[in-house]
Amino acid sequence: MGASIDVRDLARAAAAGDQHGWDGLVERFGELVWSTTRAYGLNPGEGANAAQTTWLLLAEQLGHLEDQHERLGVWLAATARRESLRLLGAARVATAAPNSPPATEPAAGAQGREALLWRVVRELPEHCRRLLRVLLTVPPPSHEEVSAALDLPAAGIAAARAACLQDFRHRMSNFSIRTEPEGS
């Protein structure tokens, strides 16, 4: 639907100092930048820092990025990844759990089905959680953008997505929570 043309227009307007153009870019890519920082397991505070730095860098450099306007999402995703990694520090990268599974167990009172559902998400392999976190962003990012966010070859993303979703589906059925709804 001509998304790249929209982005070019927004970028040109933003570079010319038009606030609406800037807001349009934030609306279009805000979730992508945020989910990239989250995919690397930054906590919400760190994630907000990394995202903010990413946008500041864009504001500084937008005027010099004319050749990149069409691929601004890729630039933003790559920058968000770099900023996330910088914040994490190389040492933590190796061990960090992507998408930082919450430290707490489900809220008191959540048991049975709830807890099982929650485990399905928590126990999905790290690379899947990371991939799905970025892939399922709204609006959906392009494979190039996902590739830039996660430093993966773009060609393998569709297959990886399908494999992760099947893994998720398999786990859902293993917990037999997909049968009939409760009570009915």
Added chain:
Amino acid sequence: MQREVRKTVSVVFSDVAGSTALAEQLDPESLRRAMTRYFEVARRVHQRHGGVVEKFIGDAVMAVFGIPHVHEDDALRAVRAACELREEVAALNRELERELGVALHVRTGVNTGLVLAGDEQEGHAFVGGDTVNVAARLERAAGAGEVLVGEATHRLVADAVLVEPVAPFVPRGKTAPVAAFRLLEVAWDAAGLARRLDAPLVGRTGELDALDRLLDRAAAGPACELVTIFGDAGVGKSRLLRAFAERARERALVLSGGCPPYGEAVAAEVVGQLVAQAGRAGDGARTLGLALDMTDPRSIFRGVRLLLETLARARPVVVLLDDVHRAEQVLLDLVEYLHAFAGARLLLVVAARRELPGRWPGWNVRAAGTVLDLEPLVEAEAAELAAGLLGPDRLPAGTARQVAAWAEGNPLFVEQLLRDLADREDPGPLEPGGSWPVPPAVEALVAVELDRLTADERTVVELASVVGRVFDWRSVAALAPAPLGPRVVGVLLALTRRNLLQVADREHGEDAFSFRHRLLRDAAYQAIPKRERAILHVRAADHLQDEAVDHHLGQAYRYLAQLAGDEPRPAPVARPLRPGPAAEVTA
């Protein structure tokens, strides 16, 4: 099937200030009696406006507007009730002062927001969460005798209230401040948000011509004519009536009545409006407005008929009745009676939402006379309407077209979206956007349509919403719990008769339905708790064969991840210095 739903309600939270001091002043028995009388007053006031007193907490009263059923004007009802409670407590205080030498000082907070409402059959217990907390916080921030209204409520009642802003405050456990308003007055006859009935009429020439011809026919006799205009909320029924009234006045006496959203004796009020207008129009009418006891049709039906026939001798008479879906049966009986017995030169025009025949099963198509179905505007007309409302300076053609597409031709939705956008954005042309938030008034209208469904209908609609705006009924049947499966198509057809759903174009498949409006589908979907949404998506993936499978699995994962603690994106990033040559430093 789960029957918890996410819905928007309005909460009125009232407490008695200084009740400890009161306890020291009064004998416990006297105090108890005074409080009991206060609770009775509160319960009565809330009930009168359709609220449910959910609980008494110590001396506090919490009333909820929107359970068990939502109304499109719940926020206004809540504000009216809060205001009336204040007045009634003042009256109660005069008695208490006389009898006990004390007065109750009541503080009130009103807030509107999303709650997870429980099963109505189980006493509609509900988890209040944030919405209730903020209402309680507003109550504590209010002074004695004051009503503080939260921002979300204010947005829904802005045209009916006089308020003054108070300093925003930060509720406990929150970071963002909440705006609040001190309620000064409520206009009792105003809508929460005024309609722009002054907007130029767009389209509808066919309908106006049809009404003209009916007036010709009525004027020529031999008998009276009845026409019923059916249309969805906001599609332009009132606007059409108004346009027709302007035209018809050249050759007829026009009387118009409208049914108020709620209250007792709606029919008597409507007849009262007609009689009062007739009284201003002719001598013969003055005698009738005496006792309008609509509980006894004998006393009124014949009188109204004779009155209209008398007036019709001088010139044709047009009677316009708006919002008749809200009326009691007796008003419909009156219309039917007039249609059957009244003489020539009388045209009755009734406007109602499509739910009318469903609400009054006896009132069928025959009783409706000639039927005019008011369809949504086509996109170009809706864009013209949008441009007319805001002017081309503020609404460039591209944005007007987007607004029209978003509203899918519903003039009220156009109006509300523009109002929202114009309030939010800086003055200047409105840029094309895309993902506009649904205006709260539109959200309320859509919620009412869904809220009126039976449990089975609701289940089917929710399952359909998981499949999509357009869906094959067999997919929905496959998702439905076993006992419902075979009945799914029947339920869908019944919903189609009520125009909540439509039969989709053949290009979408042979057996496809679609939601009448995208917002109906979205609202049905969003009312499903996220956990259930996730499970339904996984089940949909099991039943579907095509590329939709990955979509459903992805959605299911997304909702579970959100429930498992994935943080939503914080408030939009701070605006950096404006880039580019025209840079202008703003703090």
